[in-house]
Amino acid sequence: MTSTSADQSLHALADRIAIEEVLARYCRGIDRCDADELARVFTDDAEIDYGDGPKPVDATIDGLMAGLGAMRLTQHNIGNVLCDVDGDAARAETYCVALHILPGTDGEPDVELVVGGRYLDRLVKSDGRWRIANRIYIMDWNRQQASTMQHRGGLFDTLNRHGARAPGDPSYDWWASES
Template identity: 30%
Template sequence: MNAMSPNAVLEQVEARQALQQLNARFSRAMDRMDRCLMVSLWCDDGEIDWGSHKGSAKPFVIAATTADEALERSFHSVSNEYFEVDGTHAIGEVSVIIVSTLVEEGAKIDRLIGGRYLDRYRQEDGHWKIAKRTFVHDWNMNLPSSANYEEGMFALFLKGKRDKTDPSYQLLGA
């Protein structure tokens, strides 16, 4: 077994932490429809395979950050992040759960989707970015919405928004 130098170990740890942050920012960009943030996450020649979006990531970025009247809420949560780093390139598998509320024919539907991102990453100008992302759909559930946002104790909570009026921008900025 080859022992890694302390500097090589530190570089691996730093790269993995940067990749975890990259995926957290991707979730934030999706949930807040933050186009500037989303653009910053991709290599210039980034590609995606996301069902109807295959090829250049640029059309996906526009679609993912454009308001959709049928999509009321969304929440992306990433976990089980596995990365293999080789210098300025990396590959990874990241589990994701997407929870959203959709309005279909006047009825609200809660959709849960479980899947994985199979990724290729690369450093550009010293920053880790997504070079290629493939979404693998593993499972989903669709249920009539039972969410209660305006009654009882739920009326007291601050509400999230799918844009830059979300309260997180007051704390974190653009």
């Protein structure tokens, strides 16, 4: 392998890692209901279509914060990432399974909604930073049932640290602390 081809391979690998970081930050922004974190993963003029037509990024983030903020918790887990980088442009298909706990109504238990789908993203690199410029979401399946989630009791009764929305989640203090 020549020095030039080795450099190209390293740059391609660095780009792929940076793109996967953007995808992970999206999940963090969603699950912590952190609008600022979400805004950082998209270009200012991004269009996002979760299945109900393309919308500008600002309207999408506002809608996500309202909808997801009304839920008790969400957890998005990304898996397989197919990525094709071409200079400062890239396309990615990312598998996702997301858990949503919706508050029960009229004395009914909370509802557990699990959704499996994929994100089809067009990304661009500007000023050395990758961001999502266009996103299309494809829902492959979903399941809804009464939630059995609990924070107290049983095997985990002694655990006192739980996830929360921003800025109350313990990770915010952890990231802000010095090494």
